[in-house]
Amino acid sequence: MIDARRMNRRGVLAAGSGLALAAAAGPVWAGAKDGDAQLDALLDAQLQAWLDRAPELVTGLGLDVGARATQRFKLADRSQAAAVEGRDKAAADLAAVRAVDPASLSPEARLSRDIALFQLECTAAYRAFPFHKSEGWRESPYIVSQIGGVYSMTPDFLDAQHPVKTAQDVDAALSRMAAFAKALDQDTERAEANAAVGIVPPDFLLDGALAQLKALRDGQAKDKAMIRSLTRRAREQGLANPEAAAVALFEGPIRQALTRQIAALERHRARAVHDAGIGTRLPDPEAYYALNLKTYTTTAYSADEIHRIGRDQVAELTGRLDGLLKAQGYTKGTVGERVAALNREPRFLFANTDAGRAELLAYLETEMARVRARMPEVFATVPRGGFEIRRIPVEIEGGAPGGYASAGSLDGTRPGIYYINLKDTADWPRWSLRTLTYHEAAPGHLFQGALAREAGDLPLYRRLTGFSAYSEGWGLYAERLADEMGFYDDDPFGRIGYLQSFLFRAARLVVDTGLHAKGWSREEAIRYMTATAAEPENRAAREIERYCAAPGQACAYKLGEIEIARLRAEAERRRGFSLKTFHDRVVMSGPMPMTVLASHLNAST
Numbered sequence: 001m002i003d004a005r006r007m008n009r010r011g012v013l014a015a016g017s018g019l020a021l022a023a024a025a026g027p028v029w030a031g032a033k034d035g036d037a038q039l040d041a042l043l044d045a046q047l048q049a050w051l052d053r054a055p056e057l058v059t060g061l062g063l064d065v066g067a068r069a070t071q072r073f074k075l076a077d078r079s080q081a082a083a084v085e086g087r088d089k090a091a092a093d094l095a096a097v098r099a100v101d102p103a104s105l106s107p108e109a110r111l112s113r114d115i116a117l118f119q120l121e122c123t124a125a126y127r128a129f130p131f132h133k134s135e136g137w138r139e140s141p142y143i144v145s146q147i148g149g150v151y152s153m154t155p156d157f158l159d160a161q162h163p164v165k166t167a168q169d170v171d172a173a174l175s176r177m178a179a180f181a182k183a184l185d186q187d188t189e190r191a192e193a194n195a196a197v198g199i200v201p202p203d204f205l206l207d208g209a210l211a212q213l214k215a216l217r218d219g220q221a222k223d224k225a226m227i228r229s230l231t232r233r234a235r236e237q238g239l240a241n242p243e244a245a246a247v248a249l250f251e252g253p254i255r256q257a258l259t260r261q262i263a264a265l266e267r268h269r270a271r272a273v274h275d276a277g278i279g280t281r282l283p284d285p286e287a288y289y290a291l292n293l294k295t296y297t298t299t300a301y302s303a304d305e306i307h308r309i310g311r312d313q314v315a316e317l318t319g320r321l322d323g324l325l326k327a328q329g330y331t332k333g334t335v336g337e338r339v340a341a342l343n344r345e346p347r348f349l350f351a352n353t354d355a356g357r358a359e360l361l362a363y364l365e366t367e368m369a370r371v372r373a374r375m376p377e378v379f380a381t382v383p384r385g386g387f388e389i390r391r392i393p394v395e396i397e398g399g400a401p402g403g404y405a406s407a408g409s410l411d412g413t414r415p416g417i418y419y420i421n422l423k424d425t426a427d428w429p430r431w432s433l434r435t436l437t438y439h440e441a442a443p444g445h446l447f448q449g450a451l452a453r454e455a456g457d458l459p460l461y462r463r464l465t466g467f468s469a470y471s472e473g474w475g476l477y478a479e480r481l482a483d484e485m486g487f488y489d490d491d492p493f494g495r496i497g498y499l500q501s502f503l504f505r506a507a508r509l510v511v512d513t514g515l516h517a518k519g520w521s522r523e524e525a526i527r528y529m530t531a532t533a534a535e536p537e538n539r540a541a542r543e544i545e546r547y548c549a550a551p552g553q554a555c556a557y558k559l560g561e562i563e564i565a566r567l568r569a570e571a572e573r574r575r576g577f578s579l580k581t582f583h584d585r586v587v588m589s590g591p592m593p594m595t596v597l598a599s600h601l602n603a604s605t
Contacts, residue, residue, distance in 0.1 A: 035104025040459060042100065043116055046093045047461040053077070053086065056153075060161045061464070062409035072162075073175040078150060078186040080193060084130065090123035111589070111600055115465060118593045122295040129288055131194045137468060138550045139292050141282055142201040143191040144265060145549040146208030146399030150183040151216055151261065156393050158226040160406065160417060164233035170242045173230050177246060181253035188261045195268050199281055203272040204522060205549055208399045210265050215395050217258040221250035225393050276522040276548050277515040289516045292552035297559045298469045298593035303517035306555055310509025313558060314532055317503040324496050339500055339534030342493070348429035357391065357422045363430070364389050364420070364437055372442045374485065379443070380580045381588065383450030385412035387441050390419055397423040401546060402539060403436050405445035410453050410463075416446035427539045431493035435479050435501045438487070444478035445471060452590045462590040468553060470591045473560015476505055480565070500534060505561070507533040508554035511544060516551045563594045567601050 051058055055071035058064045064072040076082075097116050105113060126132045133140050138148045158176060163169050194200070201209075221227060222243060227250060231243040278285045289303060301309070318335045325331075330338040342348065350356040350363075368387060375382050385408045392400045400421050408416040418440045421427070428436070438444055448471065452463050479498055482488070488495035511528055514520035520528075522544055529540040547554045564586065571582050585601055592600065 031106045033104055033106045033109070035100060036106055036109040039097075039100050039105060039109050039113055042096055043112060043461045044459065046096075046116075047464070049089070053082070056157055056161070059163070060157075060407070060409065060414075062411050062413065072169070072172040073179075075150075075154065075176055075179040075183050078183050078190070080130075080190050083133070083190075084127075087124060087127045090120050091127065094120035094124050107603060111592075111596070112459070112462060114596045114599070115462070115590075115592045118298065118596060119465060119467075122291070125291055128284075129282075129291075131197070131199045131282070132288075133190070137553060139295055139553065140550050141194075141199055141278060141288070142205065142549055143187050143194060144209055144261065145201050145205045146212065147401075147546055147549050149187050149209065149261075150180065151187070151213055151258065152396050152399070154180045154183065155216065155224065155226040155395065159229040159393070160390075161414065163414075164230060164239075165237055167239055170230070170234050170239055174242060174245055174249065177226070177249045178253065181249075181257040184254070184257035184261055188257075188264050191261075191268070192264055195264075195271075200268045200272050202276055202522070202548060203269060203274050205545060206265055206269045206272055208545060210262060210269065212396055212399055213258055213262050213265070215398075217255055217262065221247040221255075224250060225395065274522070276525065276544070277517075277519060278551055279516065279519060285516070289551055293555060296468045296552045296556040298467050298595060299559055299563070300595075301559065303513045306509050306559070307513040307518070309562075310506050310513070310558070313506035313562075314503060314510065317499060317506055318532075321496065321499050321503065324492065324499065328492055328496070334531070336531045336534045339496070340530070340536075342431065342496070343426070343429050343534065343536055345429070348431055348493070350425040350428070350430070352425045356425050360422065360425060360428060360433070361389055361391070361420075364418075364433060367434055367437050368418070368441045371438060371482065371487065372447075375443055375447065378481065378485065378579055378583060379451075379587075380584050381451060383447060384454055385409075385450050386415035387446045387450075388415050388417050389441075390417050392419045392421045392423075394423075397421050399542065399545070402427065402543075403440050405440045405449065407446070407449040407453060412450075412454065416441075416450055418446060424538060427536055429497075431491075432497040432500070434482070434487065434491070434494045435498045438479050438482040439475040439501070442478075443481055444475040447478070448474050448587050451587050455588055455590065458588075458590055465591050467591050467593050468556035469560035469563070469594050470597065471560075472557040473562075473564050473594070474586070476502070476557050476561035477564045480561070502558075504529075504533040504535060505558040508543075508547070509558055512547045512552060512554040515544070515547060522548065560594060563598070567598060571601065 051063070054076055055064070055074040056076060058068055058071045094117070097113060097120060100113060102110050102113060123134070126134070131141055133143050133148065135148055140148055142148065144151070158173060162173050162176065164173060216224070227243065227246045230246055231241060234240070234242050273280070275281065278289060282288055293301065293303065293306070321335050321339065325335065325338045330341070332338070333341070350360040368389065372387070403418070403420045406417040406419065408414050418437070420436070440446065455463060479501055483495065483498055488498060507529055511520065511525040514528070515525055525544045526537065526540050529535050529544060530537050535543065568582055571577055586597070589600060
């Protein structure tokens with residue numbers, strides 16, 4: 001799971017260099033009732049069992065100390081047996097939560113129950129689809145793709161999240177490198193099992209995955225990011241040089257496991273077809289896509305409804321952009337053609353060189369600091385932890401999203417990280433970068449995530465839960481909020497970038513449902529995205545391929561934003577509306593499904 005208003009006695013206590021969970025007597029909610037302690041103990045036990053299975057997350061949270069110290073040496077079990085066990089556990093957990101009488105609970109405890117029920121219902125429902133893989137934000141029928149698989153996650157995790165402060169931390173990193181080889185083989189075994197029943201990714205997804213796997217496997221081991229990072233940080237701490245041991249692991253078991261995975265995917269590539277959507281390759285694709293849409297959007301919208309909403313939003317946003325472009329003298333061609341022309345104007349571009357990338361990152365740092373300084377104007381609470389901006393690792397940038405956020409540790413000692421894909425700086429004209437920063441950093445993902453994680457009043461199971469429509473909807477809402485605060489008042493092209501961002505997310509509703517419910521091809525979807533949302537073709541191609549690998553995920557953004565905006569409009573009509581209070585109610589209660597958020601906000605008034 002990846003946020004109750006009154007103090008929760010569990011809390012998170014400092015313990016050595018990390019955090020440990022304190023013993024709990026249950027939360028103390030306003031108007032607490034007899035069932036609250038029972039539900040709290042149940043949800044906490046479920047959380048602890050889930051953390052037992054997630055050593056990378058435990059490290060990311062800073063909880064790999066004390067009783068959990070051995071998890072710093074491990075990676076998660078990625079076998080098919082573990083996946084089945086996890087979904088069976090979710091079904092049992094679901095039954096246990098359902099058995100708690102909501103009449104015995106306070107309003108806050110009922111909120112916790114509703115959040116848990118939705119999440120467990122979705123997880124348990126995937127038992128009907130044994131080929132399915134849940135991996136962070138990726139709900140996918142494909143075990144290995146250009147965006148998914150342990151090969152794309154562990155090197156960056158070892159670089160950015162695994163701590164290196166002591167000799168034991170070095171040993172733990174080497175242990176995880178050894179476990180990386182096993183995890184690769186587990187992914188390969190599951191991919192082979194899926195292929196045996198005809199579930200093979202499209203040819204272009206396999207091409208992307210193979211290119212990245214070969215880039216990771218080939219070349220000098222000592223030059224790999226995870227090894228460079230380990231040796232550099234060990235040197236900075238005055239520890240013995242681990243390079244020889246790390247290189248031996250890479251040259252031996254890791255490279256061998258990568259070679260086995262490459263060979264398997266090359267066999268799959270020989271039989272792969274070009275069909276982009278899931279309709280021709282999965283059993284009961286309509287039911288699978290409907291479940292993915294429910295999981296991602298946390299709504300009951302059908303694929304047809306989402307497609308219609310997307311087209312309506314595209315039409316409305318295109319009209320708004322038309323007026324802004326004409327005001328700047330851009331009058332010829334469609335809106336898509338005019339915005340595309342802006343993409344190519346040299347005055348907006350950073351050089352596609354290391355120096356240009358450094359200049360771009362410095363620009364983002366300045367903008368992030370500026371917007372964070374103004375957040376107290378619209379938020380009663382601001383995060384304590386810091387934020388960083390980093391380039392997405394070169395080894396995986398070919399298939400990675402344009403940008404994404406990685407949350408910091410619970411105690412704030414490891415900052416949240418805003419990643420940007422700098423494979424080609426032409427993907428990021430200057431007029432688009434402010435909006436990306438507001439979405440990924442502040443007041444978007446890193447800001448919201450940090451507030452949830454630092455909310456000591458909340459039980460940990462509320463702080464660590466996650467729903468794409470909530471988080472991505474908030475990220476898009478954050479872009480709108482920045483506009484309301486005047487961040488584009490002196491930057492008309494920045495406002496064009498903001499509306500183009502909204503148009504891009506609306507177009508996602510059309511192309512995702514087009515691919516998976518209406519039989520669109522990859523090329524048809526790319527053409528629509530470039531013509532309608534003015535995305536550069538190479539970036540549009542990466543985006544469309546991402547939607548092919550994670551069906552439904554692209555629909556979370558705009559549907560989440562639409563719902564948050566609707567709920568705010570409702571709240572504004574009530575007497576005594578306060579924007580800070582509204583934000584507090586949305587963010588400080590933690591992530592939740594859109595349906596639950598609506599009932600929570602209505603109950604709060």
